[in-house]
Amino acid sequence: MEERKNINRGYRKLIVWQDSIAYYALTCDVLQGTPFELKKVSGQQIACVDSIHRNIAEGYCRRSIKEYLQFLNFALGSAGESVSGWHALQAANQISTAQFEKVDGAVYKLENGLIRLVQSLQVKRETNEWSDTLLLRESNAAYKATNAL
Numbered sequence: 342m343e344e345r346k347n348i349n350r351g352y353r354k355l356i357v358w359q360d361s362i363a364y365y366a367l368t369c370d371v372l373q374g375t376p377f378e379l380k381k382v383s384g385q386q387i388a389c390v391d392s393i394h395r396n397i398a399e400g401y402c403r404r405s406i407k408e409y410l411q412f413l414n415f416a417l418g419s420a421g422e423s424v425s426g427w428h429a430l431q432a433a434n435q436i437s438t439a440q441f442e443k444v445d446g447a448v449y450k451l452e453n454g455l456i457r458l459v460q461s462l463q464v465k466r467e468t469n470e471w472s473d474t475l476l477l478r479e480s481n482a483a484y485k486a487t488n489a490l
Contacts, residue, residue, distance in 0.1 A: 349402050351401065352397060352398045352401035352402065355397065355401065356454070356485065357397060357451070357454045357455060357458055358394055358397045358398060358401075360447075360450060360451050360454060361393040361394035361397055361416070361451055362394050363447065364390060364393065364444075364447045364448055364451055365387075365390050365391055365393070365394060367443065367444055367447055368386065368387055368390040368423070368444060369387060371436060371440045371443070371444055372386060372387060375435075379435060382426075382430070382435075385426070386423065386426045386427075386430070389419045389422040389423045389426065390419070390423045392415070392416070392419040393416045393419045393420055393423070393451070394416075396412045396413070396415040396416040396419065397412065397413065397416050399412050400412025400413055400415075400416075406462060406465070406466045406471045407466070409462065410459060410462055410463065410466070413455060413458060413459050413462070414459060416455055417452065417455050417456065417459065420448055420451060420452045420455065421452075423448060424445070424448055424452075427441055427444055427445060427448070461482075
């Protein structure tokens with residue numbers, strides 16, 4: 342299959358976007374086979390996790406730092422919503438401790454990466470060091486810095 346590339350699809354190279362896709366796949370795996378009475382709760386959990394990668398992509402495609410930051414903050418909000426959902430599912434014994442630890446570890450890494458990326462981009466915006474042509478390079482550099490902490 343041919344990989345289609347253009348400047349608007351550059352978000353696919355962002356590590357934070359790749360991690361958010363992996364988190365979505367993990368969420369779907371953990372919630373697969375959910376009993377019928379929990380389908381609505383599981384659907385909401387999947388939806389909020391799904392919105393993380395969508396907001397990263399939409400913000401990137403807007404091509405302005407103001408809108409990019411706005412959508413990264415939406416992604417952070419969805420990540421927070423998902424964490425709350427996992428805590429509720431664990432408290433109600435609807436997922437195992439092992440499942441909780443796995444998803445919590447994934448979203449923790451993702452949240453920290455998003456926080457670091459937002460902070461880095463805010464500094465660049467405030468110091469006028471931002472160029473919309475540097476979107477991919479700037480985003481990955483800030484996200485990788487999270488792992489160095």
